[in-house]
Amino acid sequence: MTAIKNRNARRASVWLSALLALAMPLAALGQTRVEMPSNKYNVQDDIKLGQDAARQVEQQMPIMRDNNIDNYVESVGQRLVNAIPEEFRQPGFRYSFDVVDARDINAFALPGGPMFVNRGMIEAAKTEGEMAGVMAHEISHVALRHATAQATETQKFQIGSVLGQIAGAVIGGVPGAIIGAGSQIGFGAGALKYSRKYETQADILGAQIMARAGYDPRDLANMFRTIQAQGGGSGGPEWLSSHPNPGNRYERINQEASLLRVNPNSGREDTAAFRSVQQRLRGYPRARTMEEIARSGQRYPTQQGGDTRYPQQNDTYANGERVANPSTRYRNESTNLFSLQVPNNWRALGGSDGGSVTYAPEGAYGSQGITHGVMLGSGRGQATDLQRATQEYISGLLQSNSYLRQSAARRTTVDGRAAISTTLVGRSPVTGQSETVTVVTTMLRNGDLFYMAAVAPRNQQPNYQQSFNTIMRTLRINDR
Numbered sequence: 478m479t480a481i482k483n484r485n486a487r488r489a490s491v492w493l494s495a496l497l498a499l500a501m502p503l504a505a506l507g508q509t510r511v512e513m514p515s516n517k518y519n520v521q522d523d524i525k526l527g528q529d530a531a532r533q534v535e536q537q538m539p540i541m542r543d544n545n546i547d548n549y550v551e552s553v554g555q556r557l558v559n560a561i562p563e564e565f566r567q568p569g570f571r572y573s574f575d576v577v578d579a580r581d582i583n584a585f586a587l588p589g590g591p592m593f594v595n596r597g598m599i600e601a602a603k604t605e606g607e608m609a610g611v612m613a614h615e616i617s618h619v620a621l622r623h624a625t626a627q628a629t630e631t632q633k634f635q636i637g638s639v640l641g642q643i644a645g646a647v648i649g650g651v652p653g654a655i656i657g658a659g660s661q662i663g664f665g666a667g668a669l670k671y672s673r674k675y676e677t678q679a680d681i682l683g684a685q686i687m688a689r690a691g692y693d694p695r696d697l698a699n700m701f702r703t704i705q706a707q708g709g710g711s712g713g714p715e716w717l718s719s720h721p722n723p724g725n726r727y728e729r730i731n732q733e734a735s736l737l738r739v740n741p742n743s744g745r746e747d748t749a750a751f752r753s754v755q756q757r758l759r760g761y762p763r764a765r766t767m768e769e770i771a772r773s774g775q776r777y778p779t780q781q782g783g784d785t786r787y788p789q790q791n792d793t794y795a796n797g798e799r800v801a802n803p804s805t806r807y808r809n810e811s812t813n814l815f816s817l818q819v820p821n822n823w824r825a826l827g828g829s830d831g832g833s834v835t836y837a838p839e840g841a842y843g844s845q846g847i848t849h850g851v852m853l854g855s856g857r858g859q860a861t862d863l864q865r866a867t868q869e870y871i872s873g874l875l876q877s878n879s880y881l882r883q884s885a886a887r888r889t890t891v892d893g894r895a896a897i898s899t900t901l902v903g904r905s906p907v908t909g910q911s912e913t914v915t916v917v918t919t920m921l922r923n924g925d926l927f928y929m930a931a932v933a934p935r936n937q938q939p940n941y942q943q944s945f946n947t948i949m950r951t952l953r954i955n956d957r
């Protein structure tokens with residue numbers, strides 16, 4: 478009887494001390510105190526700068542619209558935002574999280590909260606914690622208002638101050654070369670490269686936010702190593718150059734981590750969700766680099782909801798057009814199988830896994846194939862002579878695209894070889910318009926059938942015929 482009573486009493490006291498530990502402020506554990514830097518700008522300035530810059534980013538960068546990915550990144554982001562210490566919260570700030578379809582290992586946050594994480598960054602992260610680490614670091618720059626604080630400091634020695642200069646730095650720095658692509662707020666300002674002092678602050682506050690959000694703050698340190706290791710190439714990853722190492726970064730973050738207690742009540746790392754998002758990203762066509770995006774001069778419509786990239790009948794795009802006409806300037810493209818010239822404003826999709834390669838303008842491709850552009854590839858059927866192999870291939874196409882029917886076929890040549898050109902027509906379920914598909918086929922020496930399918934809405938065929946002719950004329954097949 479007494480034994481039981483005692484045990485209950487001990488259990489109650491354990492329970493009580495657990496409650497006390499939870500109630501104890503994390504600061505009591507001896508974490509570093511982060512001081513808000515002095516700032517002569519208003520909070521409203523941060524918000525305005527960030528909103529203006531975000532609008533530009535949305536027009537100049539391909540933002541991924543995939544609900545699975547968006548919801549996941551948003552949920553990790555909100556968890557971190559909820560963990561921002563009270564003293565660094567701004568009621569007017571609105572944190573948002575978008576994924577940019579760019580290959581570079583980069584991420585950037587604009588004043589007031591809009592954050593953009595490159596697809597390359599998410600693919601490079603080893604764990605959800607590493608991805609969250611980059612986001613926590615960026616959130617810290619925003620919460621501490623580092624963009625305007627840094628302007629406050631550097632302008633001490635200048636006559637007057639122009640908010641536009643900060644805007645230039647904010648946008649100029651972060652999305653890499655984008656500013657070169659004709660933006661109006663460039664001012665020739667350099668990248669927004671944070672000072673070492675602010676980098677340390679963002680590392681420390683970032684680690685604290687991680688712990689409060691239930692993440693291991695050491696993952697922030699680990700991510701710096703991951704980025705460094707995967708960066709390679711020329712000059713290392715963009716992200717490290719705008720967030721320079723204040724010295725002993727890895728050690729300093731880990732030291733801070735040892736002072737922090739990971740909040741056990743903020744949820745757990747969702748490894749399955751992270752892996753599935755990574756896998757989903759890898760299923761998308763190869764992402765371009767920021768530089769390639771900037772060079773293309775492409776402007777991106779802001780699309781709402783859904784994961785379609787196709788223009789819809791009633792879509793109103795920023796520049797009033799649905800899919801841009803093919804550029805009359807061409808660039809060389811090549812794969813193991815072929816080389817050719819394509820209009821400069823078409824992007825290369827696929828091909829990394831040895832499958833077909835697509836060249837299509839922005840807005841003309843998605844989960845249901847392409848509405849404008851060309852697809853090239855090769856494959857082996859049962860037949861080994863051109864005519865029957867072509868028939869086999871075409872009937873497969875008609876089966877998987879039941880809206881198409883064959884309208885004509887004729888003999889032609891491609892790269893000096895015997896070829897067959899087959900025309901298919903039908904009403905595209907994607908555009909709702911009549912579509913023409915021209916398929917050119919030729920045999921490879923190994924018995925595979927090589928094909929090129931050129932697709933365009935019928936009423937735009939005149940705009941596309943010239944491009945298709947150039948592609949055909951410049952096509953060279955590597956057939957050894």
Ligand SMILES: [Zn+2]
Nearest residue numbers: 671676679720
């Ligand atoms: Zn930084």
